Amino acid sequence: MGSIPTSAAKREGAVWPARASVSCWKCGTEHTEALFCPACGAIQPLPEQADHFEVFGLPRHLVIDLPALQRRYYELHRRLHPDLHQTGPQAARQASLRNTAAVNRAYRTLRDPIDRGEYWLALLGEGLGTNNNRVPPELAALVFEVQEKLEELRDARREGNAVALHEELNQIRGELAERRDTLLQALQANYASWDAGAADAGALTRALKELLSALAYLGTLIRDVDKELES
Numbered sequence: 001m002g003s004i005p006t007s008a009a010k011r012e013g014a015v016w017p018a019r020a021s022v023s024c025w026k027c028g029t030e031h032t033e034a035l036f037c038p039a040c041g042a043i044q045p046l047p048e049q050a051d052h053f054e055v056f057g058l059p060r061h062l063v064i065d066l067p068a069l070q071r072r073y074y075e076l077h078r079r080l081h082p083d084l085h086q087t088g089p090q091a092a093r094q095a096s097l098r099n100t101a102a103v104n105r106a107y108r109t110l111r112d113p114i115d116r117g118e119y120w121l122a123l124l125g126e127g128l129g130t131n132n133n134r135v136p137p138e139l140a141a142l143v144f145e146v147q148e149k150l151e152e153l154r155d156a157r158r159e160g161n162a163v164a165l166h167e168e169l170n171q172i173r174g175e176l177a178e179r180r181d182t183l184l185q186a187l188q189a190n191y192a193s194w195d196a197g198a199a200d201a202g203a204l205t206r207a208l209k210e211l212l213s214a215l216a217y218l219g220t221l222i223r224d225v226d227k228e229l230e231s
Ligand SMILES: [Zn+2]
Pocket: 024, 025, 026, 027, 028, 029, 037, 038, 039, 040, 041, 042
């Protein structure tokens, strides 16, 4: 339990507080697992503050092996399935529903690198905040250019000669996607630095916020372009 880091843990970066152990309702074994008793395998009531990493029994690492995460997801789903716990005590039936929902939430967040990063910031008590609406400086010129092109395309459509601009926007769409890929690579590098535990957590947090903010902006821009290209 106790997954929300204290300010002391935050200062130390990668250091997270240890989880309090619970005792299995079935066999009495003390353990720190979130979903199943490691001794007898009985389904356990989800600890109040179990975070997404704990739900999956994973260390708090930002670099995640996605195929392994998916395999684990299906495995947990099978083991938690309400049909398997129908005849068990009420605690087990409730836990199967509650734990299944927790596994779904954890999987949706952890499998997506952007959602995972935002969740990481939330665990650190560092939301992206209201600054998220500000255009990241390095993207300002690009955002302006794209918006101008979109405007031109709408005008050209009204005059019935949008073919060239359509072409141009398609090319811009490709550049935006490339830019997003570059940012996603930088995000992976940031995650690897967190996991290595060597770098300054404050600097990594700032870099992570900047990357996520730029990615959010690019995502919106790409959606805007797609919408216009499809209409
Ligand atoms: Zn047990």
